[in-house]
Amino acid sequence: MKRVIATLIMLAVAMTFIFVHRGKINELDKKVDESYAIIMTAINQDDIETLNRQINELKSAWDDVQSWVGMTIDAEILEDIDISLAQCEQYALINAKEDLIGEFVLFSHMIKHLPYFENLSVESLL
Numbered sequence: 001m002k003r004v005i006a007t008l009i010m011l012a013v014a015m016t017f018i019f020v021h022r023g024k025i026n027e028l029d030k031k032v033d034e035s036y037a038i039i040m041t042a043i044n045q046d047d048i049e050t051l052n053r054q055i056n057e058l059k060s061a062w063d064d065v066q067s068w069v070g071m072t073i074d075a076e077i078l079e080d081i082d083i084s085l086a087q088c089e090q091y092a093l094i095n096a097k098e099d100l101i102g103e104f105v106l107f108s109h110m111i112k113h114l115p116y117f118e119n120l121s122v123e124s125l126l
Contacts, residue, residue, distance in 0.1 A: 024068045025114050031061045032111045039104060043097050051092050051100075059085055069114060081110050 035054050042051040062085060070078055084107040091100035 021068055021072065022115075024065045028061055028065045028069075029111055029114075031058065032108045036104075036108060040101070043101060046095075048092070048095065052089075055085075055089055055092055059089070073114065077110070081107065084110060 035058050038054050039051060041047075042054065062081070066078065084103055087103045088100060088107060091097075091103055
């Protein structure tokens with residue numbers, strides 16, 4: 001009977017982890033979707049202040065979720081996302097519109113594909 005209870009507890013913990021993990025990724029995905037329209041409008045209107053604020057909000061959202069995502073995503077993919085977001089910041093600072101649009105689209109695609117990159121390995125946990 002103890003084994004059954006222990007198994008049920010472990011199953012409940014695993015399901016909770018999966019639920020929270022998916023929720024965090026979906027929350028980030030929604031934030032990127034919301035930011036897409038705002039960033040594109042800011043680029044078209046040359047509104048650098050709104051653009052920088054929105055990119056900083058995305059960076060903050062990514063930093064909040066990165067530890068959760070890091071448990072199941074390869075480090076190379078996380079690094080690519082970090083680099084892409086840093087590139088977006090730099091392109092916004094130098095007002096390189098075309099490069100910013102391209103890099104932001106790449107960033108948003110990587111965020112949307114996070115569930116497909118997931119795998120649990122010992123390397124991702126270390």
